[in-house]
Amino acid sequence: MDAGTGTGVAVLEARKVIKRFGEREALRGVEFEASAGELVAVIGPNGAGKTTLLSILAGISKPDEGEVHVPEGEVGWVPQQAALYRRLTVEENLLLFARLEKHPDPHASCKEMLELTGLGERRGEIVARLSGGNQQRINIAIGLLARPSVLLLDEPSVGLDPRQRARLWEFVSALAAERGTTVIFSTHDIQEAERYGKRLLVLADGEALFDGSADGLRGAVREEAPEAASQDFETAFVAFLHHRGH
Amino acid sequence: MRWLLLKDLQILRRSPLQAFLLVAYPVLIAVLVGFAISRSPDKPRVAFLNEVPANSRVSVGTRELPKIGVGDRICKRVECVYVEDREEAAEEVRSGDVLAALILPADLVDRINSLSTPSPLTPEVEVIVNEEDPVKASLVNDRINSLLTQANLVIARQIAAEGGKFLGLVLDGGQFEVLGQTIQILGLANSAKILEAVRPVLPPGGLRDSVDEVIQFTTLARNNLDTAAPLLARLTQPIAVDKQVVNTSTPPLEVFAIAVAATFTLAFVTVLLVAGSLALEREENAFPRLTRGLVSPSSLLTEKVALGVGVGLLVTLLMLGGLAFFVPLHWSRFGLWLLAIVAGGAALGAAGAALGAAAREVRAVSLLAFMVTLPVAFLSLIPSGTVGPALYDVIKVIAALFPFKPALQAMTGALDPAGPSIGGALLHLGILIVAYGLLARLALRRFSAV
Numbered sequence: 123m124d125a126g127t128g129t130g131v132a133v134l135e136a137r138k139v140i141k142r143f144g145e146r147e148a149l150r151g152v153e154f155e156a157s158a159g160e161l162v163a164v165i166g167p168n169g170a171g172k173t174t175l176l177s178i179l180a181g182i183s184k185p186d187e188g189e190v191h192v193p194e195g196e197v198g199w200v201p202q203q204a205a206l207y208r209r210l211t212v213e214e215n216l217l218l219f220a221r222l223e224k225h226p227d228p229h230a231s232c233k234e235m236l237e238l239t240g241l242g243e244r245r246g247e248i249v250a251r252l253s254g255g256n257q258q259r260i261n262i263a264i265g266l267l268a269r270p271s272v273l274l275l276d277e278p279s280v281g282l283d284p285r286q287r288a289r290l291w292e293f294v295s296a297l298a299a300e301r302g303t304t305v306i307f308s309t310h311d312i313q314e315a316e317r318y319g320k321r322l323l324v325l326a327d328g329e330a331l332f333d334g335s336a337d338g339l340r341g342a343v344r345e346e347a348p349e350a351a352s353q354d355f356e357t358a359f360v361a362f363l364h365h366r367g368h
Numbered sequence: 369m370r371w372l373l374l375k376d377l378q379i380l381r382r383s384p385l386q387a388f389l390l391v392a393y394p395v396l397i398a399v400l401v402g403f404a405i406s407r408s409p410d411k412p413r414v415a416f417l418n419e420v421p422a423n424s425r426v427s428v429g430t431r432e433l434p435k436i437g438v439g440d441r442i443c444k445r446v447e448c449v450y451v452e453d454r455e456e457a458a459e460e461v462r463s464g465d466v467l468a469a470l471i472l473p474a475d476l477v478d479r480i481n482s483l484s485t486p487s488p489l490t491p492e493v494e495v496i497v498n499e500e501d502p503v504k505a506s507l508v509n510d511r512i513n514s515l516l517t518q519a520n521l522v523i524a525r526q527i528a529a530e531g532g533k534f535l536g537l538v539l540d541g542g543q544f545e546v547l548g549q550t551i552q553i554l555g556l557a558n559s560a561k562i563l564e565a566v567r568p569v570l571p572p573g574g575l576r577d578s579v580d581e582v583i584q585f586t587t588l589a590r591n592n593l594d595t596a597a598p599l600l601a602r603l604t605q606p607i608a609v610d611k612q613v614v615n616t617s618t619p620p621l622e623v624f625a626i627a628v629a630a631t632f633t634l635a636f637v638t639v640l641l642v643a644g645s646l647a648l649e650r651e652e653n654a655f656p657r658l659t660r661g662l663v664s665p666s667s668l669l670t671e672k673v674a675l676g677v678g679v680g681l682l683v684t685l686l687m688l689g690g691l692a693f694f695v696p697l698h699w700s701r702f703g704l705w706l707l708a709i710v711a712g713g714a715a716l717g718a719a720g721a722a723l724g725a726a727a728r729e730v731r732a733v734s735l736l737a738f739m740v741t742l743p744v745a746f747l748s749l750i751p752s753g754t755v756g757p758a759l760y761d762v763i764k765v766i767a768a769l770f771p772f773k774p775a776l777q778a779m780t781g782a783l784d785p786a787g788p789s790i791g792g793a794l795l796h797l798g799i800l801i802v803a804y805g806l807l808a809r810l811a812l813r814r815f816s817a818v
Contacts, residue, residue, distance in 0.1 A: 205653035
């Protein structure tokens, strides 16, 4: 299996999902599915509904209409801002969540995650003293403690420097390729989505505008906004959105 | 839940200032309250300047009363700090070394003596006070008024006693010392006897009729003056107090003070800790992660309240232990203390959880906890009769809606062996635990909003 391309067997499905916040529709009948081991990037401008979609897939909020099918108890959720205790050490955080996950051997799970994140030597450090990138790695590791078959990452690289981003994506890609974990991540960074997402889901104003590969998106841009086709991918993407009325 | 408790205790341990304050606060309060209770100045310090000449005596008519010793009597009721002059007295008051200064001016006795002359002067004593704050001013006024009432009473009793002796002389006769001479007073009774002996030898009419009138007058005067002496004595204290206590459950002052201090400590520790640690779950973004199947929102609330009760229990017991060095406590009632602290802590913790869930941010929560707890605690301490009945009804309702007052009642009952049962207070706390628990659970719904 190629890294992040998936097996073709759908492990997650969203059908005609609608979510409203008061009068505003944050998601308008979004349809989406992902297969095991797939790496899917959800992209779109601010307010497109990326976080709302991920939070519905994670079970944190419920759709007003539509259906969501996810493997019960096997969805790991990594929110945009690290959801961990900054006054605890790296190890204490991992141990706490391993215990709450009722792992038979929390210490072994903790050790495994420390090896996976490469933070073994910093296990005793207070999280607040770690860099944003390392905090995000622990954040993801906590999401992985449940050994999920689906991992949802909400803008995981925000605030990270290029070197930290590279390490993060290396880590995430390995999860998909080696463990067969389905990874769905949201991002603002089009280049990042193109580079790491094997599939792109484009959202704008709660609507799914495109679902396919990066090459497929370039093809759509050439077709709908030929004047931007020769530009860089981000400029072409903006032209595509503009052409679609967003 | 135990792992969340462990986590919260680890976080608490990692905040040295917070942990220090949790230990230092009750110890400090215990020491302050302990000193205040055990070393209460039952004899306030008063600077005393007596300018009255040593040989001055209060006199009634031409007769000098025995030395009353007003100064000595005053100094039995207060701790007198003898000063040399007015400046020193004023300085003692200004510096706060004494509560007030009492000056008996040199002409005090002359003025008292002038009261029985055609041109009476008002006797005055001089009082110097430092009314730097209204509470102290009120205290000083009460003390000084009490002292002067006592002094006036002593003088009045002496005068009444001497007046009674004069009346006795008028009635029954006897010897009277004036200007070193002893004078024999005949008295009304003897005068009547003499006249009654003379009357038979007088011829009817004229002079005998006049003697009859004098005899009738002396009899009438004796009969009426008989009542004058006790009446004079009663004038010194015409009204006596017959105090009937309708509520015999009032605890001793020191027990009440300890209960107030303990409940204040319990309230602040529990409300702030529970509200703060709950809000921290949201600030750390951990709440959605926790409640995605790891812990239910109700379990999280229970854990927070348990944390508050545990730490509140420890801190309150630490404070009571500290107070035991100053005031004897009834350790045999330890079980009731635990019951009162746990029930009070749980209700206050539930209120803290509701505040924490409503405010959601640690800083806002801390502010809100102070803004709610402090005024409600003070309102709960306002006794009936000190404000208007309508306002007191409002205060009663507010105090009943927050757990401070029932927690205080439970604590007072637990500490006071002669106090009332704590059953009513525990029931009240139980209702508040359920009510605030439900409120907190409802408010937690907002926590889930991404």
